[in-house]
Amino acid sequence: MKMFGYVRGLYDLERMAELYGWQINSKDHCNKGSDFVYLFHEERDFLVAVNTINGRFLVTHRLTKNLVATDQSVKLKSEKWYEDLLEILYKEIPCRFLNKKEFSRQLNPLETLKASHAKEDFM
Structure with missing residues (x-):
């Protein structure tokens, strides 16, 4: 669908x-x-x-x-x-974005950047 x-x-x-x-x-x-x-x-x-x-x-x-x-x-x-x-x-909506989390990341790329920088800071 x-x-x-x-x-x-x-x-x-x-x-x-x-x-x-x-x-x-x-x-x-x-x-x-x-x-x-x-x-x-x-x-x-x-x-x-x-x-x-x-x-x-x-x-x-x-x-x-x-x-x-x-x-x-x-x-x-x-x-x-x-x-x-x-x-x-x-x-x-492309199939790869049917996952709500992935779709919301695509809508707000700044949040994705913040999350990736937070992981780098943590490691």
Whole structure:
């Protein structure tokens, strides 16, 4: 099972959306300073509102405006379109960092340096 971490930046998000066949509307984000961009796919009747700051998203049916999914929809992780959406929005955590300790070291390299210097001082 894939683990996702960081939210992609706008440029990377646009590139990934295009790669997966989704269209992105970032006019409000660029012109009005909105935190949201919108994704839609011509073959699906979904509209996805994505918060570019925290990565939260919600999926609504384009015609009925009914809520279809959110970033917390665990039951949909086996659906291809939902998996594609996660791939578009988030960067995958490499397998070598699935260990929480190793992943936190990668996030904070200064702590790693301090820990290695502490070991040297101790020896």
